[in-house]
Amino acid sequence: MEYQVNINGLPVTAAFSEENIREIFVPLLEKLYQLQKEKGGRILVLMAAPPGCGKSTLASFLGKLSEGRITVIGMDGFHRYQKYLTTNFIQRDGQRIPMVKIKGAPITFDLDKLTTKVRQVASGQECLWPIYDRLYHDPIEDAIPVSGDIVLLEGNYLLLNQPGWKKLVKYADYTISLTAEESLLEKRLVERHIVSGKTPEEAKAFVAGSDMANAREVMNHSLTPDLCLKVTEDGFEVI
Numbered sequence: 001m002e003y004q005v006n007i008n009g010l011p012v013t014a015a016f017s018e019e020n021i022r023e024i025f026v027p028l029l030e031k032l033y034q035l036q037k038e039k040g041g042r043i044l045v046l047m048a049a050p051p052g053c054g055k056s057t058l059a060s061f062l063g064k065l066s067e068g069r070i071t072v073i074g075m076d077g078f079h080r081y082q083k084y085l086t087t088n089f090i091q092r093d094g095q096r097i098p099m100v101k102i103k104g105a106p107i108t109f110d111l112d113k114l115t116t117k118v119r120q121v122a123s124g125q126e127c128l129w130p131i132y133d134r135l136y137h138d139p140i141e142d143a144i145p146v147s148g149d150i151v152l153l154e155g156n157y158l159l160l161n162q163p164g165w166k167k168l169v170k171y172a173d174y175t176i177s178l179t180a181e182e183s184l185l186e187k188r189l190v191e192r193h194i195v196s197g198k199t200p201e202e203a204k205a206f207v208a209g210s211d212m213a214n215a216r217e218v219m220n221h222s223l224t225p226d227l228c229l230k231v232t233e234d235g236f237e238v239i
Contacts (some may be wrong), residue, residue, distance in 0.1 A: 003064070007056045008076055008196055014057045019066070028227065029066055035173055036149050040136060042124040045070075045152045046169055048159040049178035050215035052185035052192070053231050058178070059154040071148040073121075075155025076132030077139045078114040079103070081202045106157050106217070111164050113220050121151050121182040122171035134196050136167060156214065159222040169223055177212040184233065185215050236239075
């Protein structure tokens with residue numbers, strides 16, 4: 001099944017097999033419906049994955065497949081602003097570098113702001129949520145309303161087993177993670193940066209120097225989810 005969606009300001013086309021829909025995604029939705037029924041109030045689902053796994057596209061597709069029963073939001077709107085990243089520095093490998101050079105790393109997100117919003121959503125409040133625009137490279141505040149009985153939040157570090165980040169899971173009723181081979185992630189990430197405006201050389205350099213380090217951080221230092229899916233060239237597998 002071909003699926004077209006706009007992710008962070010960029011058009012994305014993906015294909016989901018009938019087998020994956022029948023054997024993985026429909027049972028997952030039924031599981032979430034049952035959890036919400038048993039709770040009798042809003043449930044929050046966290047979906048975490050390394051960059052390049054297609055988590056935003058999958059989350060959007062699950063929202064469509066649910067026919068409106070699931071509200072989908074992402075953590076990308078909690079990127080720190082470009083102005084902040086270009087004027088603040090960190091030490092890495094003995095060098096002082098601007099944070100923009102590692103944009104996408106955990107430190108480049110506003111974790112306190114994200115935690116406050118996650119707490120609001122988990123409590124059942126209706127609120128506004130920021131999104132991220134890859135063309136402008138900055139968040140757009142209060143872009144979408146959050147309501148409904150099932151909210152799916154996707155992002156790289158939502159299950160990260162690191163100080164501050166690991167507290168997010170206590171607000172979740174169900175957790176999902178995606179993983180993939182590094183070669184597949186690298187290929188997808190280079191393609192994404194080229195579409196965003198980088199030259200092939202710039203894209204490869206950024207992926208090698210930043211994105212893949214972030215991907216390994218997620219894959220090697222995340223909490224165990226309720227459901228783990230492996231992304232392959234052919235689709236998804238439950239592992």
